[in-house]
Amino acid sequence: GDTGAALIECVDLVCFTGSVATGQKVAEAAARHFIPAFLELGGKDPAIVLDSADLDLATSAILWGSVVNAGQSCLSIERIYVAETIIEPFVEQLVExxxxxxxCYPSPADGEIGPIITEPQAEIIKDHLQDAVQKGAVVCCGGGVEELDGGLWCRPTVLTHVNHLMKVMTQETFGPIMPVMPFSTLEEAVELANDTIYGLSAAVFAGSEAEALAVASRLDVGAVSINDAGLTALVHEAEKNSFKFSGLGGSRMGPAALKRFMRKKAFLIKTEPVRDPWWFR
Structure with missing residues (x-):
């Protein structure tokens, strides 16, 4: 908007967090002024649950990572891929x-799920849910947006029988929606997780650290939580980059990020009053 455009006119560097569409405008404006910009934009973060994972731990972590802030976070878990041999008990525990x-109605102390921030965002959530159901998704719990005292709310929703033809698996939903999809091999899990324009962060759950890291190292994202969800947002000293359409220009976190807010200048001092041999006279 006008405010952002005016700010870019008078700064030496831009650090922006927001949508992909706005981020593209910020990057273009920064480029016109030849100033650095680093951006953290949208996400469609996957969680991969291997058959060796602790299901109680995985379901609790993924539930929190999916619905905290009513799912309105770029780091929310928005896609859940589960080994087909354990998908039934996984879904049962997650729904329970x-x-x-x-x-959190009528007061914040009454619950854990806050309202949807705007009506346009509620419309996106409704559109993704309707699209999924029309294409064969099954709603295990939740499933809609409701109005209470002028506010818009969405209860945590678990979907099964989803696929990558659905908006809920390909576009940023920004709501407390948990689509669960099975995979048969690790190769398929990695392929599904990487099948997105986003590359912000991810989560991997497995019975051993080595097993989880073998999968995590193949994910095209800037940071991966192992046997947890959301550690990538909570550990600020770790440098976390954003890949693909999730960002540009390096991390805002970690020691290296501080240097991105600085400009280096070199001072070369002649310490002796002697003539340089390459001078003309």
């Missing part, structure tokens, strides 16, 4: 835990 969450 979801039933214990309540809306």
């Amino acid at each position: 835990k979801t039933h214990h969450l309540n809306l």
Whole structure:
């Protein structure tokens, strides 16, 4: 908007967090002024659950990572890929835990799930849910947007029978929606997780650190939480970059990020009053 455009006119560097569309405008404006810009933009973060994972731990972590802030975070888990041999107990546990969450209504102390921030965002959530159901998704719990005292709310929703033809698996939903999709091999899991324009962060759950790291190293994202969800947002000393359409220009985190807010200048001092041999006279 006008405010952002005016700010870029008078700064030496831009650090922006927001949508891909706005980030592209910021990057273009910064380039016109020849100033650095580093951007953290949208995400469609995957969680991969291997058959060796602790299901109780995985379902609790993924539930939190998917619905905290009502799912309105670029680092939210928005796609869940589970080994087909354990998908039934995984979904059962996830749905059971979801039933214990309540809306923060009529006061924040009454629950864990806050309202949707704007009506346009609520419309995106409704559109993604309707699109998924029309294409064959099954709603295990939740499943809609409701209005309470003028506010818009969405209860945590678990979807199964989803695929990558659905908006809920390919576009940023920004809501407390948990689509769960099975995979048969690790190769398929990695391929599905990387099948996106985004590359912000991810989560991998496995019975051993080595097993999890073998998968995590193949994910095209800037940071991966192992046997947790959201560590990538909480550990600020770790440098985390954004890949693909999720960002540009390096991390805002870690020691290296501080140097991105600085400009280096060199001072070369002649310490002796002697003539340089390459001078003309």
